[in-house]
Amino acid sequence: MSRAWQQRIGFGGLAALTLIVILPILFVIGNIIAQGLGAISLEFIFAMPRAGMRAGGIFPAIVGTILLTLGTALFAIPFGVGGAIYLSEYARDTPFTRAIRLALINLAGIPSIVYGLFGLGLFVLFFQFDTSLLAGSLTLALMTLPVIISASEEALRAVPIEFRAVNASLGGTRWQGIRRIVLPQALPGIITGVILGLLRAAGETAPILFTVAAFYLPRLPQSPFDQTMALPYHLYIISTQVPDMPLEIQAGTALVLLTLTLSLNLTATLLRRYFRKRRQW
Amino acid sequence: MEKISVQHLNFFYGVKQVLTDISLPIDDRQITALIGPSGCGKSTFLRTLNRMNDTIAGARAEGQILLDGENIFAPTMEVTQLRARVGMVFQRPNPFPQSVFDNVAFGPRILNGARAQALTALVEASLRQVGLWDEVKDQLGQDALRLSLGQQQRLCLARTLAVQPEVILMDEPCSALDPLATLEIEELMRRLRERYCIVIVTHNMQQAARVSDRTGFFWLGQLVEYDATQTIFTRPRNALTEDYITGRAG
Numbered sequence: 001m002s003r004a005w006q007q008r009i010g011f012g013g014l015a016a017l018t019l020i021v022i023l024p025i026l027f028v029i030g031n032i033i034a035q036g037l038g039a040i041s042l043e044f045i046f047a048m049p050r051a052g053m054r055a056g057g058i059f060p061a062i063v064g065t066i067l068l069t070l071g072t073a074l075f076a077i078p079f080g081v082g083g084a085i086y087l088s089e090y091a092r093d094t095p096f097t098r099a100i101r102l103a104l105i106n107l108a109g110i111p112s113i114v115y116g117l118f119g120l121g122l123f124v125l126f127f128q129f130d131t132s133l134l135a136g137s138l139t140l141a142l143m144t145l146p147v148i149i150s151a152s153e154e155a156l157r158a159v160p161i162e163f164r165a166v167n168a169s170l171g172g173t174r175w176q177g178i179r180r181i182v183l184p185q186a187l188p189g190i191i192t193g194v195i196l197g198l199l200r201a202a203g204e205t206a207p208i209l210f211t212v213a214a215f216y217l218p219r220l221p222q223s224p225f226d227q228t229m230a231l232p233y234h235l236y237i238i239s240t241q242v243p244d245m246p247l248e249i250q251a252g253t254a255l256v257l258l259t260l261t262l263s264l265n266l267t268a269t270l271l272r273r274y275f276r277k278r279r280q281w
Numbered sequence: 282m283e284k285i286s287v288q289h290l291n292f293f294y295g296v297k298q299v300l301t302d303i304s305l306p307i308d309d310r311q312i313t314a315l316i317g318p319s320g321c322g323k324s325t326f327l328r329t330l331n332r333m334n335d336t337i338a339g340a341r342a343e344g345q346i347l348l349d350g351e352n353i354f355a356p357t358m359e360v361t362q363l364r365a366r367v368g369m370v371f372q373r374p375n376p377f378p379q380s381v382f383d384n385v386a387f388g389p390r391i392l393n394g395a396r397a398q399a400l401t402a403l404v405e406a407s408l409r410q411v412g413l414w415d416e417v418k419d420q421l422g423q424d425a426l427r428l429s430l431g432q433q434q435r436l437c438l439a440r441t442l443a444v445q446p447e448v449i450l451m452d453e454p455c456s457a458l459d460p461l462a463t464l465e466i467e468e469l470m471r472r473l474r475e476r477y478c479i480v481i482v483t484h485n486m487q488q489a490a491r492v493s494d495r496t497g498f499f500w501l502g503q504l505v506e507y508d509a510t511q512t513i514f515t516r517p518r519n520a521l522t523e524d525y526i527t528g529r530a531g
Binding site (some may be wrong): 070092093160162165166167168169170171172173178180181185 | 323331333336338356361363364365368369375377378387388390391392406437440441444
């Protein structure tokens with residue numbers, strides 16, 4: 001067999017494999033759109049649920065998920081980015097920092113239900129936040145931290161070491177170099193990492209199960225110490241716990257959740273593309 | 282007049298000694314060239330003069346380097362202030378990915394938060410000093426990385442000058458440049474010599490011969506010979522120096 005044919009067959013095989021990977025995704029999204037689009041209406045999005053959630057809207061769940069994501073961002077971004085700056089710019093290679101890195105890798109692999117239980121123990125019971133937006137956001141933030149830290153550290157390390165040297169040679173302190181050169185250059189990567197982390201938080205069910213999510217609460221949370229409904233948990237409930245639930249409402253809820261997360265994803269992609277165009281090194 | 286006095290400097294990376302008992306005076310308003318083969322320690326030596334090696338784990342210096350009589354390794358020496366006094370230009374042009382103006386203004390801004398009006402004047406003066414003003418005065422907001430490599434290197438020099446240093450260290454500043462841009466930089470060095478103490482590391486012996494007043498020859502971490510450039514290149518006292526500059530060694 002000629003080398004050209006080997007090449008063609010190789011490429012063809014790889015293309016087929018790629019297609020096989022993409023097909024289920026397209027099928028899932030297509031299926032949800034086909035079955036759920038009929039449920040989408042202004043009422044569905046902006047009204048409270050009625051009739052044991054079999055009618056009305058999912059407004060509190062949407063608001064709950066948005067608030068939880070914002071709450072997660074509030075806690076995860078300062079700690080995550082701060083930790084990444086420390087690890088990338090200040091920490092020397094000591095047993096201590098190696099232990100931190102090892103912990104981060106392992107934290108990223110912990111099942112989300114374990115975070116849920118941990119959040120229940122620490123935030124809900126020990127700190128007595130009860131099941132609340134605060135406890136849920138903190139739990140989700142914990143789960144998101146490893147993602148944000150590793151992505152941000154990666155982005156910081158990608159900034160050429162030379163810029164730090166130039167800053168030092170001009171009499172700048174390390175922090176001045178970070179604030180004026182390194183951080184702005186690393187920002188696109190950091191933003192992408194943050195959004196990907198939040199994306200995961202927005203779609204998680206297990207960590208909010210014991211820490212914030214309400215089964216049925218047809219009103220909006222009034223304070224950080226309130227419970228709230230949330231889309232992933234709501235979807236789980238109406239898919240498994242409520243008899244005679246119209247399929248359309250399940251698919252419609254899934255579609256709303258999917259739209260929220262995919263639009264976050266799209267934002268990340270657009271931001272990355274925008275910044276990459278402006279980056280020159 | 283003696284600006285820098287290096288006295289019995291030893292330098293180590295961990296247990297490896299890279300500089301052995303270096304002593305030399307460096308005069309103000311002169312160009313001092315350091316030559317020698319790769320790995321001979323000339324760049325390491327240059328970087329001890331503004332303590333840029335401090336950040337390398339395991340790096341350690343012994344001996345003294347006096348800047349205007351003050352030991353730069355003394356605990357009272359603030360390293361950021363030292364580096365503001367002893368500026369540095371690197372091997373590869375490395376402007377920040379910012380505008381031409383912001384590049385030159387970087388040092389003054391971080392050092393004393395210079396006021397806008399003074400800053401503009403300082404940027405113009407620095408760019409004029411490196412002969413770049415007429416080329417970029419209409420595009421100060423332009424991205425510095427769109428300049429040619431030669432312009433970028435002069436911009437880096439202007440960025441260093443804006444801090445108003447007393448000494449300028451140059452680490453093979455022309456190795457990434459074409460011959461014309463190299464000549465521009467050399468011309469510039471001759472002009473800057475009137476006001477600054479310049480130390481240049483170069484692997485280009487013709488360059489050392491062209492621009493410098495004094496030349497030091499490094500070999501395996503030792504300063505083999507240090508003398509007036511003309512003497513080094515015409516009547517070196519050490520056989521090793523002669524072998525190196527005539528191309529028989531190194």
